[in-house]
Amino acid sequence: MQSRAIAILGATGSIGTTTLNVVRAHPSRLRVAGLAAHSRWRELVDPAKEFGVSVIALADPAAAAEARASGAFPAGTRILEGTAGLTEVACLPEISMVVSAVVGTAGLAPTLAALKAKKDVALASKELLVLAGKFVTEAARASGARLLPVDSEHNAIHQLLREKPKGDIARLVLTASGGAFRDTPIADLKHVTLAQALKHPNWSMGPKVTIDSATMANKGLEVIEARWLFDVPADRIDVVVHPQSIIHSLVTLTDGSLQALLSPPSMAYPIQDCLLFPERLPCPAPRLDLAQALTLGMTPPDPARYPCLGLARAAATTGGTAPAIFNAANEVAVAEFVAGKLPFTAIAELVGRTLAAVSAREPGHLDEVLATDAETRVVASRLALGLAR
Ligand code: NAD
Ligand code: MG
Secondary structure (H helix, E strand, O other), X not given: OOOEEEEEEOOOOHHHHHHXXXXXXXXXXXXXXXXXXXXXXXXHHHHHHHHOOOEEEEOOHHHHHHHHHHOOOOOOOEEEEHHHHHHHHHOOOOOOEEEEOOOOOOOHHHHHHHHHOOOEEEEOOHHHHHHHHHHHHHHHHHHOOOEEEOOHHHHHHHHHHOXXXXXXXXXXXXXXXXXXXXXXXXXXXXXXXXXXXXXOOOOOOOHHHHHHHHHOHHHHHHHHHHHHHHOOOHHHEEEEEOOOOOEEEEEEEOOOOEEEEEOOOOOHHHHHHHHHOOOOOOOOOOOOOOOOOOOOOOEOOOOOOOHHXXXXXXXXXXXXXXXXXXXXXXXXXXXXXXXXXXXXXXXHHHHHHHHHHOOOOOOOOHHHHHHHHHHHHHHHHHHHHOOOO
């Protein structure tokens, strides 16, 4: 494989920094040409120097101004700002791939622009497919750019489906760790704290996706993500709780047999799979040690413990803008929980009430989805007042 130049959106985050570790391990294959983040510019100085990156973008203009004035970046570094800046980084002429790892939906415009410019996209931001799956997949199809899933479950399924005829696939099975409260008595969930919700049993991830794992809103988003990535309807996508996070997902074949993909719980594996696709090289992460006893459990998810999963499935069945409503309501609910304004169990309640209050429709244009997203945030913020602690 020739050297591949990439840009990373969300470079200071959990996925962004693991991406840099993977690049570090394969200097003859991978090169970083652009880095983008929200505002923590100081965390970009060392990577910019280490990888010789000359274009940086910060979503926050004040942070960009501070970074320019600091003189901390090598002379000649261009420091762009705002959505336009992120979009320019995502479309740099010298890159062929963008890692889209901005939390939430702020990465939508730059990611769509990259796909339209025929840049392959390694997609971590599942929220983009939930919000605008129709438009994101259409942009990829129209230009011929590849959409490669970073999310560990979807990456596993992508690996399992390679070179398989579509007719061989009966169902997809997403594994879920069960999150921080898998074994907490349901009656106690009302009183759990933010610090407890942020302690994921297996994965070290950003705060939003960690809380989404505890509610299983994450798995709900992932069912919708899988529906767009693999063109399989949500009612043929199952979820199982697998506490060890070693089986990353499975496919059920037409004859009834199942295939699974196993690796230790490190995002370096799926990120590297995307960055080097289709080449396979040793990954800079621990190996599974089969000299040690290995227990792999699976149980069905309890709907009473994880109401967000059922709400996401209902939104997927309704279709149109319903998944966008689910996503925006969940983002508001998680932010309110993080701010200490809502108890943990109110996250699902708020999502449910918001889904009932905002009507879904079939969007003809991306602007309609964005309008629904904005409307949902207003409605959810208002409804949150009725559920406040
Ligand atoms: P994180 O919170 O660690 O990092 C988020 C990144 O996004 C940061 O670099 C931040 O600067 C940037 N960002 C935030 N708001 C922004 C904005 N408005 N404009 C531009 N940049 C902005 O998050 P993470 O855990 O790395 O997750 C990133 C995405 O990957 C999420 O969509 C998440 O669901 C998905 N994902 C993460 C993991 C994981 O292991 N962390 C696994 C699967 C999927
Ligand atoms: Mg996942």
